[in-house]
Amino acid sequence: MNLIKKTILAMSLASGAAFAAGEVTITIDAAKPGPVINKNVYGQFAEHLGTGIYEGMWVGPNSKQPNTKGWRNDVLGALKELHVPLVRWPGGCFADEYHWREGIGPRAKRPVKVNTMWGGVEENNAVGTHEFFDLVELLGADAYVNGNLGTGSNQEMAEWLEYMTSPSKSTLAEMRRKNGRDKPFKVAYFAVGNEAWGCGGQMTPEHYTNLYKNAAEFLKAPKENMPKFIASGGNDNDTKWTETLSANVKHKMDAISFHYYTIPTGKWDVKGAATGFAEDQWISTMKNTLRMDELIQKNVKILDKNDPSKKVGFYVDEWGTWYDVEKGTNSGFLYQQNSLRDAVVAALNFNIFHNYADRVKMTNIAQMVNVLQAMILTDKDKMLLTPTYHAYRMYVPFQDAASLPVTVANNGQYSVGSVSVPQVSASAARGKDGKVYLALVNTNPKEQAEVEINVSGAQAGVARGQLLTAAAMDAHNTFAQPQAVKPVPFEAKASGGKLQVKLPAKAVVVVAVE
Known part of the structure; x- marks a missing residue:
């Protein structure tokens, strides 16, 4: 099974998965737009x-x-x-x-x-x-x-x-x-x-x-x-x-x-x-x-x-x-x-x-x-x-989207030896099309992050967008294989009004919350 098929399978499983107590919790305040992202x-x-x-x-x-x-x-x-x-x-x-x-x-x-x-x-x-x-x-x-x-x-x-x-x-x-x-x-x-x-x-x-x-x-x-x-x-x-x-x-x-x-x-x-x-x-x-x-x-x-x-x-x-x-x-x-x-x-x-x-x-x-x-x-x-x-x-x-306040709770640490960084980075904004957009990054190259997302001031039924990841940390495109690394579709559904996302290792995700 190739990487893209594995990724789509993981995303499908994420939609209705039960999450562990150690999940990262992200709250987006969609009712309080901040400065426009030029x-x-x-x-x-x-x-x-x-x-x-x-x-x-x-x-x-x-x-x-x-x-x-x-x-x-x-x-x-x-x-x-x-x-x-x-x-x-x-x-x-x-x-x-x-x-x-x-x-x-x-x-x-x-x-x-x-x-x-x-x-x-x-x-x-x-x-x-x-x-x-x-x-x-x-x-x-x-x-x-x-x-x-x-x-x-x-x-x-x-x-x-x-x-x-x-x-x-x-x-x-x-x-x-x-x-x-x-x-x-x-x-x-x-x-x-x-x-x-x-x-x-x-x-x-x-x-x-x-x-x-x-x-x-x-x-x-x-x-x-x-x-x-x-x-x-x-x-x-x-x-x-x-x-x-x-x-x-x-x-x-x-x-x-x-x-x-x-x-x-x-x-x-x-x-x-x-x-x-x-x-x-x-x-x-x-x-x-x-x-x-x-x-x-x-x-x-x-x-x-x-x-x-x-x-x-x-x-x-x-x-x-x-x-x-x-x-x-x-x-x-x-x-x-x-x-x-x-x-x-x-x-x-x-x-x-x-x-x-x-x-x-x-x-x-x-x-x-x-x-x-x-x-x-x-x-x-x-x-x-x-x-x-x-x-x-x-x-x-x-x-040119309006930035939205984002809080990240219970974020994990990715560590190698004495060096540590937060595992998950997040940002949100309301786009010119009126939709709420969320960007997620997992810095850990080995472990996925379980993320629960709450959007206050807006309904959250499903999140659709793209995922960028690969099997190797140094995966790259060459002239012989120019599409070795490229985005694939990503979708996560809400449960109880909250989005449940399994964020793959070493990944970037951008979704529109609908």
């Missing part, structure tokens, strides 16, 4: 890095690979299924070496540079401003443009913003028209630099804060096309960036960014493998990714002190798993395999982000295609969807 929490990130853009998404309009305006049709189609709300570009570290004028005009005449940040490869600037906006418009997404503070200037950023947004007949607006775009581009977000503490310039928070205030003063656009402005914030345990920026910038700062990557070993020099890992690295990955809650909480506490009116958002615009690169690949390309473990990590983070919906109104996983925790992997004309892709697809109903 759709941009499910934002994406595309950097000029490895084959993340070139080959992976961009093949050029003259390619034999089916494409639209140079962008691969197969990749576009898959991304549209995720309802991608937002794409961040051109970096990342690459952003602070990117000069926008080199990426406009006839592609054959654009200068060829060296991408010193990632792999030392040639960058022919084939994908520039116009091509990027073709991509986001084809996806129906918003644009998040990252400005160059590191090697650029205030003038360069200001002129780029004018080039993109001005409806006037200024020289820059006319240059945009000459390059094929009459009406202005819609820039939803604009960031001043990236990782100013590191690859963006090795700055102190105080120095960057002064530079930000100086740069922001000159960033102008028409009122109807004014982007939200994002300051480059801290990472990991460093809260000084949030403290300094929120205490000192009172003008033209809509959000502070934050970066945190999940590394199994916690060590940057030897991070751990993407597949073939033992259970100790499964649980260390779970433990390290759940730190996201603590890190957001620390920064939000500072923002609540310095910005009690909640005008400033906290945007986790780089996050995800980071492993040792796959053998035989360019170390500067950050190509890694993507397994069921990554899908569980993604879902755990989604549930955390939902808890801070009033501040965390954007996140951007790193990255969309072929880089780090990617949605899609490609090999020439072949393409596959990763387990992380499936997690994003399952969580689509949470985009």
